[in-house]
Amino acid sequence: METFLDYLKVFAVGGALCALGQVLINKTKMSSARILVLFMLLGLVLELAGAFGYMKEFASAGVTVPITGFGSTLAKGAMQGAKEGGVLGAMAGGLKAAAPGVTAAVLFGFLFALVFRSHSKKT
Amino acid sequence: MTDKAEYREYVKKNAPGSPMFRSVFAAFLVGGIICCIGEGVSDAIKAIFPDMGETDIGSWTTVVMIFLGSLLTAVGLYDRLGRFAGGGSMIPITGFANSVVSPALEYNREGVFFGVCAKMFVIAGPIIVFGVVAGVVAGVIGLFAG
């Protein structure tokens, strides 16, 4: 029962974030890159403000799977880097924390591009 | 000829817009499901590796989700999902993977070097650049606050 409730929270919060993005797309005709940047910065600011932790506690994957999670990872890494490694840590910390995601995207993109091609579209 | 401002007004008023309710509902549904899949992946990792730390579980979840997004893009399904769900499949991290992998696939006909590698970030480039810059800003804030 508790697990079900957890998943319901994840579904509701994650869905709501995406629905908010869709409203923005419909209203402002923003392209996908702009939407993604906007939501990433939202996550980053929420992390800096200290609110992201509470949201994560409430909805876990509901806020970390959307790109807001990527922003929060960046901010968290940078703050931690600043604490541990001074200026250099502050510079490298964000990207270091986000490195697994970026690396995965680049790696899979490269590998799949060797095997697959874009398909003909009918819709 | 017709007045230009009047014409622009006509276009603004009469051009067909996206069906608000349907598209937002689709985004909510698909976005929610993708997040639940993410939660499921994270729970599975937790179950398989009980000793793993919180941060590592998060990173692995991200990697797995990006793999799934990339795979669906590569086999030509993610864009169909995107046509239906819009923001619902764009905003989750799988959408980020889609925006990296789709140009890589598109430009592989120009070769690996100047095609795949050079064009991989034509869409996702701003996300990386903004991410890096904002990360440094966050680090500077951390320096002064911490």
Next chain:
Amino acid sequence: MRAGRQSFKAEKPVYVRSSYSIVGPKEGDGRFGALFDTVLKDDLWGERSYEKAESKMHRETIRGAVGLAGTDLDGIDLMLAGDLLNELSASSLAMRYFKVPFVGLYNACSTFTEGILLGTALIDGGAADAVTCSTSSHFASAERQYRYPLELGNQRTPTSQWTVTGAGCTVLSSEMPTPEEDVRARENFAQSMREMRENCLNSAREEDRECKRRAENAPFSEEGVLGRLRRRLAGICRPSSVSEPVCDTAYRRTHIAKITGGTFGKVVDFGIDDESNMGAAMAPAAADTLLAHFADTHTSPSDYDMIFTGDLGRFGSEAFRFILKNEGIELGDCYADCGAEFYFPHQKTFQGGSGAGCVGTVFNSYIVKGLERGEWKKVLVLATGALLNKDTPLQKENIPAVSHAFVAESEKR
């Protein structure tokens, strides 16, 4: 002969000697599907890229039109051609195969009517006796050049259009073959098509055998994603499906279509800057050219059996009617937009078809056949082109548009 500010009338007869069109599979499922000369099964057409496929369509449609004209390449004085790709790569690469002078044209989606107007003027002025006018566009190559990668999961806005995968060619000539010559040309062309098809099938079989041989010798199995990966890495490919042009030998024309004049359009900018709403950007240009045409030739909508716009789309043609209504002109039922009619609604193209191949294929199938059967006596075709590239909207430019119109008439032979 000049007529008014923007128009001219041909003094000599300029005949539509033959026409040919090739389209992709989605277009074949559309409203005009049965009228095209060739419908491809696969929009890559056995090529390695969509750009190459577009160029091949362009080449084959010219070959088809010249074949049906009952002449060979020596009988063609000039080729006028254009497409949407950067620096006209589809048409110029196709032109390598013809030893005929080539003039490249670009006016976006109105390139086809531009070509017909120039061809008519050249023949009328005596600079040429026979010219080909051809255009092509391809959904996948246009999508990559103007919009996003094919696999990107973004939503199309409801005002967007679907670039037509297709190529069309018209042979304009100062002479018309007799009906007997027509029949002979068709039979000869069908024969050469059969031979070419046989050759293609043979070479495909050869390729197939070669592939099988290499696959058998290769140290891995044939099937599955892994096999595909290994084959791709080892450079072993699967042979392409063969779908070569065919020819309907039973087709007979009872009437002759000819081009009798037209109107060159001005570039019109009404301040529309939404690149996903091309119809709205182009409608003012179409209206501008149509009004100029009516004024120059002292005609009105009732003088035409049909008026066709190129690819304004559903909303664009409404906007077009709106502007004309403001000018006191009602088009009524004698108006249709090639793009809006191109696909069935269930094909999910929102506003309909667009691209240089849209009017190019519809004219060379539906409109020419209608004229050659005598369904219409006089039609006006005005295609519109939105003048932008990928950078101009980013530099906060509006989207100006241009439209050229030509008059085609039909007479009993």
